[in-house]
Amino acid sequence: AQKVTQAQTEISVVEKEDVTLDCVYETRDTTYYLFWYKQPPSGELVFLIRRNSFDEQNEISGRYSWNFQKSTSSFNFTITASQVVDSAVYFCALILKRVNLQGGSEKLVFGKGTKLTVNP
């Protein structure tokens, strides 16, 4: 079964602290893609990163970094020097392999999300 677990339901930090959001996934597929999304209080889900199963290089984008480890089936997200604007719910997601030969039957499996609060 495909599954994404975000064990941390809520995290609260003080501004400028570093924070890591955990994501553990389960899949039997050898080819899969992982994503992180941010959902600020306004409600719109914002895409942050896409990673495929063959690319284990870590990624850094400004204060954001991602650590992908196939050996532990984890795709963790770290925010360095957190800011109040980082306060949001963060979702990790796994996409299932296409099952419809005609086209693009895709299903994004989301974790339950981690609510991050950054206090001034």
Added chain:
Amino acid sequence: DVKVTQSSRYLVKRTGEKVFLECVQDMDHENMFWYRQDPGLGLRLIYFSYDVKMKEKGDIPEGYSVSREKKERFSLILESASTNQTSMYLCASSLFGRAGILFYEQYFGPGTRLTVT
């Protein structure tokens, strides 16, 4: 920038009404999706479409139908709204896989918060 728009941010309907939720994307994406988001249940896929007039059921299609007559527009229809359909509805779109990338990221609209009384 990808733009996915939804017809309403907030909607209040009565039980038994037929409800239309509209979604439009401007990036020529082949795939479009409807999700609902509920506290404690996360995001659940209702329906998916990978082409005009094509649709696939998601996890929770009961009580819903969809229509995709044009590539840029994907409508979610609640045939007879019920109180258990009170939720946040999110539309998304993505490119079909190409150029060595099997799956592209989905871009989401701002959501429609539907209340059925």
